[in-house]
Amino acid sequence: MLGDQAGADRRERLQSSRLYLVCGLPGDPPDAGRLPELLRAAVAGGTDIVQLRDKRLADDELTAVAHATRALCERIGALFVVNDRPTVAAEVQADGVHVGQEDLPVEQVREIVGPEMLIGLSTHAESEIDAVDPALVDYIGVGPVHETPTKEGRPAVGVELVRYAAAHARVPFFAIGGLNADNIGEVVEAGAGRAVVLRAVADAADPEAAARELREKLGAAGA
Numbered sequence: 001m002l003g004d005q006a007g008a009d010r011r012e013r014l015q016s017s018r019l020y021l022v023c024g025l026p027g028d029p030p031d032a033g034r035l036p037e038l039l040r041a042a043v044a045g046g047t048d049i050v051q052l053r054d055k056r057l058a059d060d061e062l063t064a065v066a067h068a069t070r071a072l073c074e075r076i077g078a079l080f081v082v083n084d085r086p087t088v089a090a091e092v093q094a095d096g097v098h099v100g101q102e103d104l105p106v107e108q109v110r111e112i113v114g115p116e117m118l119i120g121l122s123t124h125a126e127s128e129i130d131a132v133d134p135a136l137v138d139y140i141g142v143g144p145v146h147e148t149p150t151k152e153g154r155p156a157v158g159v160e161l162v163r164y165a166a167a168h169a170r171v172p173f174f175a176i177g178g179l180n181a182d183n184i185g186e187v188v189e190a191g192a193g194r195a196v197v198l199r200a201v202a203d204a205a206d207p208e209a210a211a212r213e214l215r216e217k218l219g220a221a222g223a
Contacts, residue, residue, distance in 0.1 A: 045208040
């Protein structure tokens, strides 16, 4: 186990987490004012982890939003993760940072964020799952299961990679990519007990109800 008690507590919460929401700032220009209402509803419905992902904002702008979002997540009981930017995650004392295969190597990310913070890594192939070092990476995303506009140009991997992760992943994994209440059963049947969603909650007319339905379908799955 990496880190001191704060890190241990985060990793314990990660183990019990099932539903993970990735959200950006709606609107153009980005509107941070609409985010708190969504997060309160999503967490009330059973969301365990919230990731802030916005490619448009400069680091200083994202840091301001991340500070407020981290404080809100702490109050409402969700782990808070920053996408792609470890320096921002470290600045706001987030619970975690998530990086992709084309981002900074996880060794460098760990140097930036220290031993207490969670590090998540996107994986899209069996070799990438096999290469994960549990001493550096705390969880992985496996997908995209279905094609999704948030990962334009990234081919879908289907449920076969989820089955592989269920058998071989050495850290907790979350299925990701175009998942919603209608198709999440496919990844549960393939062995996933955790899932990342975006539009299924963020674009729902009732985010709390949408999160609750997803969480209930994941709740019976194994870890």
